[in-house]
Amino acid sequence: MNKLKTNFCGIDMKNPIMTASGTFGWGKEYSDYFDPNVLGAIVLKGLTLEPRKGNPGTRIAETPSGMLNSIGLENPGFEHFKNITMKELEEDISTNLIVNLNGKTIEEYVELTEKIDKIDRIAGIELNISCPNVKDGGMAFGANPKIAAEVTRKVREVTKKPLIVKLSPNVTDISYIAKLVEDNGADAIAIINTLLGMAIDIEKKKPVLGNIFGGFSGPAVKPVALRIVYQVYKAVNIPILGMGGISSTKDAIEFMMAGASAVSLGTSIFTNPLLPVEVIEGLNKYCKEEKLKNISDIVGILHK
């Protein structure tokens, strides 16, 4: 019996392991190392209505046990996604596909959601209102409770697909925002998106990143991510997709104990491309050793 079987806010998954948007491209980039279909779900790179070139200049900087990125949502836009990317995905990918959905205005979010809603093969929507790398929309939306609520409500109205709202950790009171987002129709909360960070090149006397600030991720941010998962678990009744620095089975278990029903692996895939396979195997082993009926037995156990 598969002890990792999970239904995450309506999405049936063979295990609670997903990829974090933006770290697993368009689903097939890591196929040389493992079959992406072993994943419970693949969360694709952030998508926008129109194509985006992303930010100019250096986009990647390493920091102690972490990294900064200022990709700026580079993506080919919805039309290309529907006509080309989805076709390519359908050829090889059988597991769940989740779109990471972005907009510059509430109207854009809604319009893109309406379009995505029509693609049957998409199992769910991760609504990204927390990207730190774009001027309009993104984090500015997620950090403002009113707008976070409004965009959730309006998107909810136009789709029946499971709606996972991804929140920014760069706020004073994330529980409050999570609760609002729940009240406005979200089926799950994804936490955390990247922290806002910066790196400096002292030789050039300039920021390393072309965009000055970047999204901070990787093992370094794990303590913040765990704290936020723990806080939000207390605040909401919908399930949590936990992420932020997971680099081992042990880390994944920590997130689940804090309250995550499923977890996304991100930056640490760069370090160890086999991480997803290792974590799935690791969780299976853990279930056996701990004699769990299902991995969900440990979800939120810290609160009990």
Add this chain to the structure above:
Amino acid sequence: MNKLKTNFCGIDMKNPIMTASGTFGWGKEYSDYFDPNVLGAIVLKGLTLEPRKGNPGTRIAETPSGMLNSIGLENPGFEHFKNITMKELEEDISTNLIVNLNGKTIEEYVELTEKIDKIDRIAGIELNISCPNVKDGGMAFGANPKIAAEVTRKVREVTKKPLIVKLSPNVTDISYIAKLVEDNGADAIAIINTLLGMAIDIEKKKPVLGNIFGGFSGPAVKPVALRIVYQVYKAVNIPILGMGGISSTKDAIEFMMAGASAVSLGTSIFTNPLLPVEVIEGLNKYCKEEKLKNISDIVGILHK
């Protein structure tokens, strides 16, 4: 000529290197390794009016390139500080002493400030409105713009000593709070206090820390600290005391380029007790190599 000489918001210092409150005890704990008088200033452990035992249970956890602490402001209280700690300090310490001042209520902050104000030997006050490890006061004050402004104003009224207000990074808009604090009479801003984090013991199925959450510090947090220094530099006209993960001369230079006029060394002293000496020497060398008149030449250079 001493190229590190700095006047930080009225405090004359032989160099811009201080210790971060809570990581350098009561000033003499590292005397076996180096003479603390080489420091520009020593910022002492957080002080309260009454003695505090701090938090029960485990208080320290390591995280990737960082650590969590939930000390909970253990300190002997003002009377002991004045009558015993200060006497001991006066014996050996000739450099500037800065008190890290804490309260549970605004009245307590004011009362303690009035008492500290009478101790001539204290060169300045670091007003801690950002401790994540205490129930009352602390971070709750620093995260609320109104209260941050009020406590600054009221403390300002009762002391002429340089007033450095220490802010929490766990907020949505730190620039706004920094500006308010400036408007209400602060002479400088200290950033950052610790991020709020958590660690989990999967064997015990419990948080590692007795207090569940802890303050997150060390090299891991540097990208967040640099970003905040950069943001606050843009927002205020008073000098910044920068800190958060500094572990080398290079890091110190990064903070100064982002806008810090002086920096505090904290967690990384645990890793390398000789760090303060190395950074002072390193900055001297840097001034020579770069032919600077004074190290202040690089303060905020990123903004130019």
Add this chain to the structure above:
Amino acid sequence: MAAFLEDVKIIENICLGSRYYLLKVKSEKIIKEIKAGQFCMIKPLDNALILRRPISIHNIDKENGVLEFYYETVGKGTKELSTLKAGDIINIQGPLGEGFSINIKDKKIAIIGGGMGIAPLKELIKQVNKENKVVFIAGGRDKYAFEILKNINFKNTIVVSDDGSIGEKKNTVEKLKEILEKENINMIFTCGPHIMMEKVAEVAHKNNIYCEVSLEERMGCGTGACMGCSIETTKGMKKVCKDGPVFNSKEVIK
């Protein structure tokens, strides 16, 4: 008393079986000052591990300028340490803390070690054995935990194990009680799991015997600066790293 930061070369780092290791390093500075019951903070090489690891001094071989540490691999830091080889350099900080009371004479002493608590006891036994009468009770989880006894090489050692697989089938506290029935013990030193030390102290207090325990807490600084290892004592808040790790049992237990 001074403390130092010293780069020391590893002379030997051998596995005694299972997760137990004996580490020998060449020291010039720390070795001059360190005493039984004190400890060092070892800097892991991996930069992701920012905190030094507290490890007790196991043996001070002044003649050869060698410090010995006895450790168990439990997490990332000790696992990394176990991979190091002769010739590798590590940075250690010490001596730290207050050790055992070793300036004693003509006493009958019981020394009780459980598991890794045995670590600081070799040097202690060496120091007090000459001018006192010492009995050493050693308890452990498995046979590998007793391999270290060869290195301690003390004749008056009593081995006990819960399942009787090695030595007598009883725990250290039962053995202590048994000895107390027959002998007049004036002092007890103990190091091991906290629950064991509590019980040893209880027996000591009941029998009015002076007892010292060596405590363990997670540490940040090791110097008394961070208040990370504070404990409540009858004399107020104390720091395990600076005021301990060895305490008079009456101050810290019950």
Add this chain to the structure above:
Amino acid sequence: MAAFLEDVKIIENICLGSRYYLLKVKSEKIIKEIKAGQFCMIKPLDNALILRRPISIHNIDKENGVLEFYYETVGKGTKELSTLKAGDIINIQGPLGEGFSINIKDKKIAIIGGGMGIAPLKELIKQVNKENKVVFIAGGRDKYAFEILKNINFKNTIVVSDDGSIGEKKNTVEKLKEILEKENINMIFTCGPHIMMEKVAEVAHKNNIYCEVSLEERMGCGTGACMGCSIETTKGMKKVCKDGPVFNSKEVIK
């Protein structure tokens, strides 16, 4: 084309002088697939360094199952790499990206390398030298930067340096122009500082010569997944790690 993660043993890791190193590792999987101009991502051992470091393949010694890398120590990752010794194991990921066009015949080729840009050129020269006529122009900062030429061991190499301390006193672009005046070159391959490659490409375009450049960008994943290394090209956004690092100069320069 498949890519692998492989634990490889270091055979040799020698300093060629100053900050320049030649690394040789034993490979079974990657060696079967890797081609001139492709690269590997090397995992640093220090866990605080989470990103793999992109390093070009310098030489593929299929006979002995050995991959060679030529690198310069610039930061933490390469400095750590330089401390490793024969017998140490590192994890490398590769082959990655698209290499040089090596299936060519009967051409006159100029290969131009500046500084570390020389790294991928040994294998390239080996591949194209047999069936084409190759001239190799090598520029460098100091005499140590030319030590690698011994390992490349290619007779038709022209050494130039800005100050004339080694070889001719000119830069690589000047030398290229000089050659073009005398000879009929059909193809140019270049790797080096971006500004040098721009100028080489400019010369190539002006003379209507097909030219390939090998670009460098900071990388997160090395697989095309993170969009960290994207650049604008005449054919839209491309990834240096997947669509490059080698590009037709017309697509990426001017």
